[in-house]
Amino acid sequence: MKLNLNIQPLSSWMNVTHQPLVISGPCSAETEEQLLATARLLKATGKVSVLRAGIWKPRTRPGEFEGIGSIGLEWLNKAKAETGLPIAVEVANAKHVKEALAAGVDILWIGARSTVNPFTVQEIADALEGHDVPVMVKNPINPDLSLWIGALERINRAGITKLAAIHRGFSSFEKTAFRNQPMWDLAISLKTLLPQLPILNDPSHICGSRELIPFIAQKALDLDMQGLMIEAHIDPSVAWTDAAQQVTPAALSEMIDGFVLRKAESKNPDFVDKLAVMREKIDQIDDQIFQKLGERMKIVEQIGEYKRDNDVTILQVSRWDEILQKRTAYGSVLKLEKDFTEKVLELIHSESIRKQTAIMNATKAELG
Incomplete structure (x- = not known):
């Protein structure tokens, strides 16, 4: 059974400057200098379509770095003005949505910790009413397809038609090489139920280690996912959050060059x-x-x-x-x-x- 959502094609609202579509930037905006320097290098690759950065960071335990906060929106706008790259941030409540929209953020995404809670998603959906902004919804932390679909439905019912999903893997007690289990079958099921829905892959959060990112990214492209969200930092070794899974802009450029892009169909x-x-x-x-x-x-x-x-x-x-x-x-x-x-x-x-x-x-x- 296929689900009917009112969703616009990705090509109608996303200006893809290079194939594949790549959204990139630091896990966290740490300083204005760090964000601007990273943005400049990503723009210079000619292979990144959107600049991302976390400014409100939900952390597992208190006392860890929880994001630079609203001032990061000013830094992102400076990066946008200088590079011309659209900007994307994660929002986790109505206040985040209002501030991001007021700052002119181009794309919002809802993180895995928010998707798992229907109350949080509905709060975000209510704040989005009347706004024509693209929203991307990451899968919930736990492997629950209904929760993922429910979050997409709530955002769509708020009038958001520029909608996409982000597959970032699922938490599991099983210890493997990955930070989060890909569980590709759930992403494939979502694609089957909502064939019109763009699905991007977040190999950074699946892998938790930069060495594994090319493998997961290539598999996502082979499964006809429409883009990638990959974290990049000017110097990952000193990153304040998730240092192991971030790459340098130069490494990202080299990685993209190595991807094999295959067609969904052949007319031969x-x-x-x-x-x-x-x-x-x-x-x-x-x-x-x-x-x-x-x-x-x-x-x-x-x-x-x-x-x-x-x-x-x-x-x-x-x-x-x-x-x-x-x-x-x-x-x-x-x-x-x-x-x-x-x-x-x-x-x-x-x-x-x-x-x-x-x-x-x-x-x-x-x-x-």
């Missing part, structure tokens, strides 16, 4: 014909997969009835362990990733448990 008749043939093969295989899954579930139901009639529990841990070991080993031979195989097996096992539970709990009347 040979490509279209061959792709159609391969997709037809996939459709046939998918049909076979679902047919076999249906056959498997019928046997699962028979097993459930047999267990019920013999007073045997649904879950047989030893059998589940056996399936996991055998099927993951077989999947490995077929060059399937172990994580993928395990996820597929877990979904099938979960549905098998559900079916057997329904059979176990069926009343005599239902059984006839």
Whole structure:
């Protein structure tokens, strides 16, 4: 099911000076000199379309640097006047919105810590009523697609049609190389439900480390995301916030040069014909997969009835362990990733448990 929001195409409100679209600037505006120097170098690359900087910084714990505050808006306007770059800032409440709009900020974004709270998003939406300003909404900290969509809907209902989403990854207890798990499937789901919605990627917050940014940025572009928000600082080693994930303007320029830009479609008749043939093969295989899954579930139901009639529990841990070991080993031979195989097996096992539970709990009347 697709959702209907009144959204303008990105090209109608964003002047993209270079492909891909890149929004860049320091994580935090620290001093006027730092911001202006960074802005000049970003402008000189010729590859940045929008200057960003955090001036109100929601921090996890009190006592950390929480942004320079409203004076940062003056610095951003000086940078805009000198470089010609539009400016973007994060807003987290109605006061931020009013000050940013009064200062002539070109683009607002709502951060992950705000998106997670519908009360905060509604406060921001109410403050935006009657204003024709572009707004970008980052995904919530936790992996909740409904919260993300809800925030976009609230802003859209306030009359904001220049709307975009920013995929910045999700918090997870699992420790990996990334600061925030990409969980690409959630971004893809959002794109499927709202195909007209521009989605940008924030590899800086996903990675938490500048070394990983090119990999994540390239994957985002390969998934047809429409731009990148990458943090850049004139000297990341002395940055007051998130030093490890910021790059220099020179490094950003080099990174952008290394991106491979691919088309969403091809008009080459040979490509279209061959792709159609391969997709037809996939459709046939998918049909076979679902047919076999249906056959498997019928046997699962028979097993459930047999267990019920013999007073045997649904879950047989030893059998589940056996399936996991055998099927993951077989999947490995077929060059399937172990994580993928395990996820597929877990979904099938979960549905098998559900079916057997329904059979176990069926009343005599239902059984006839």
